[in-house]
Amino acid sequence: MAQTGRPTQLFRNKSAKIAAIPMVLTALVVFVGATLWTVFHSFTKSKLLPSTKFVGLDQYERLWSQNRWLISIENLAIYGICSMIFSLIIGFLLAAMLDQKIRFENTFRSIFLYPFALSFIVTGLVWQWILNPEFGIQKIVRNLGFENFVFDPLYNPDIVIYGILIAGLWQGTGLIMCLMLAGLRGIDEDIWKAARVDGIPMWKTYIFIVIPMMRAVFITTLVIIASGIVKVYDLVVAQTSGGPGIASEVPAKYVYDYMFKNQNLGQGFAASTMMLLSVLVIVVPWAYLEFKGERSRG
Amino acid sequence: MADASATNSDVTTMSGPRGRKPTRMLTPRNIMLYGTLFVIAVYYLLPLYVMVVTSLKGMPEIRLGNVFSPPVEITFEPWVKAWSEACTGLNCDGLSRGFWNSVRIMVPSVAISILIASVNGYALANWRFKGANIFFTILIFGAFIPYQVMIYPIVIILREMGLYTKLSGLVIVHTVFGMPILTLLFRNYFSSIPEELFKAARVDGAGFWGIYFQIMLPMSLPIFVVAIILQVTGIWNDFLFGVIYTKPENYPMTVQLNNIVNSVQGVKEYNVNMAATLLTGLVPLIVYFVSGKLFVRGIAAGAVKG
Structure with a gap:
């Protein structure tokens, strides 16, 4: 045409x-x-209303001098790195287990994936309740006789982000599992047969043959996880509202609060531009690689 | 799978009934495998279980027990209270308000976004015009832009249109942000339909809309179902757009739920909170369990580029 x-x-x-x-x-x-x-x-003096008065990098300087922003970035980095590593590992292991020609595969898959249908708000609120030190896991372990057991991630500023990570992983690993499973199913059965004939143990086949073959799936999955992580907002709002204090703030919440609560638009614009920048750093090289690959293929 | 049991089962399946079921269940490997899967499955189901049992307990029982203990005396009062009495700010008419708001947001958003995106994907797949791919590329890259970058300018646009804080404004927002993924979904699907069909229809004199309604639409019902699943769960679960582009009496269910549970005033009624949480999660859960494999297809299409 x-x-x-x-x-x-x-x-x-x-x-x-x-x-x-x-x-x-x-x-x-x-x-x-x-x-x-x-x-x-983001380069203007916008405060209550958007303005066009140019102030250069002032907003960014102020942004990077805010303790709250630095904590947000740190939290995002911890959450991001942990959630990438863990969801890839857990997702792949689950997929590998489901790929063993097991019975009830559909049942197991439905169970691992259902949290993904739930919103971050629901996820956050359930885990807020489970991690509640008075009634949740801490109470149960104490009832078992460990009177001094402490597990209150949502009330401890040092580890609160890991409390959020638990909920985030519960919600999101099912998706990663599905992507990985699709990748595993895309691998030629003959490769497994060849490895079996050669007497290569299964774990070695996975690590040295299958995973390298799934490189593209891994990269795409990583990009999906990464671009989702930058947007993390609802989960934190529901689970901790950024608390205790400002210990679990994230950039997306910073943007929202400065734009719609603190009437300081310039800060919101600068912070969101930083978010955009971080996404570009991830997406552009990936898109470049994908594009190059497609070109050489076709 | 180099161990003996696997080779054995290979041999037996050749003579026995066909299929891939392992013949011997109780090998050490299988016990490990199923055991691990079972433990993980319990872990994944635990939050759902906790929601259900907590929502069926009375407050005194909650204070005595822990989150996992099953209810001694089952009561549905928390559900009634969550649905029709729970307070957010001055409104005390429960989550039912949020539920109906969400329905009023979801139905037109799903319908309009899918209608526009399907026609769009059809135009991109079969009626490529100059520059179409440039816009499509922008659209796909746009899907990666954090929403936070675009929310404020959209507030201004909606305000200019007189739709800010109105439900119709939110419908537009959902249509816009659903467009990249839905367009991709439909474009890829329509591209996979044999071009001969399309050419034959054109020879017979069918036009753009004729081919769309008489050939493409009837042939692509599965992909419409996938798109509906994707959009229903996505829009129902949205929080950010709901809280920004509506006002309190129009808040969707997720926003109202968060306000009920995380309100600082009053005594915390955990059972009502969990009943409310479960109620909000019920719609996507039902969609998920009813749709089964189509849901997987939807998210796979949503996640992996075509």
Whole structure:
């Protein structure tokens, strides 16, 4: 359909062009326009209302001198790295176990994946309740006789982010498992047979043959996890509201609070631009690799 | 799988009934495997169990026991209270308000976003015009932009349109942010339909909309179901857009739930909170368990590029 020149082509494509108007508007107005608008205004003096008075990097300097922002970044880094490592490991192990031609595979898969259907708000509230030191896990272990047992991640500023991580992993690993399972199923049965004939133990086959073959799946999964992590917001709001104190703040919450609660738009714009930057750092190299791969393939 | 049991089962399956079921269940390897899977399954089910049992207990029982103890005396009062009496701010008409708000947000959002995205994907797959791929690329990259970057300009746009804090404004927001993934989903699906069909229809004189409604639509019902599942759960579970683009009386269920549970005033009624949480999670859970494999297909399509 690439050829042009026939007079009817232009007329026929009119409907297609009309149908594509929402997409064009979304792409240009929201994804390009709104993003540029925010990036531009992050260099301005915007406070209660957006302003166009240019102040250079002032907002960024203030941002990086805020203790709350530094804590947010630190939390995001801990949460991000842990959740990437653990969800990849757990997701892959679960997928590998489900790939052993077991019975009840569908049942197990449904169980591991159902948390993913729940919202972060529901997830956060359930885990807030389970981790409640008065009634939850701490109480149970104490009842077993360990009177001094302490497990109150949501009330301890030092480890609160790990409390959130537990909930986040519970919610998200099912998805990773599904992606990994799809990757494992995409591997040729003959490779397994060949490895078996050669007498290579199963774990070695996984580590030295299967996982390297699933490189693309791993990279895509990592990009999905990473771009999701930057957006973490609801989970923290539901589970701790950023507390105790500001110990579990995250960048997305910083943005929301400064834009809609503290009436300090400039800070919100600067913080969200930093979030955009971190996503670009992840997505651009990935897109570049993907694009290059596609080119050489086709 | 180099151990003896695997080779044995291979031999036996050749002569016995076909299929891949392992013939001997009680090998050490199987005990380990199923044992591990069972323990993990219990862990994943635990929060659901905790929600259910807590919501069926009375407050005195909760204070005495722990989160895992089963209810001695089952009461449905927390459910009634969560649904029709729980307070958020000045409103004390329970989660039912949020539920109906969510329904009023979800139904038009799902319908409009899927309608637009399917026509869009169809145009991209079969009626490619100059520049179409540029917009599509922007759209796909847009899916990675953190929402926080775009939320404020959208507030301004909606305010200019007079839709800020209105449900219709939120519907537009959901349509816009659902577009990348849905368009990708439909574009890939329509691209997989043999082009001969499309060409034959054109020879017969069918136009853009004719082909869409008479050929593409009837052939692609499964992908519509996948899209509906994706959107219903996604929009129902949304919190950020709900809290930004609506006002308290229009808050969707997730926002209201969070306000009920995390309100600082009053005595904490954990059983009511858990009943409310379970009520909010019920819609996506039902969608999940009813849709089964289609849900997996939806998220796989949502997660992996086509």
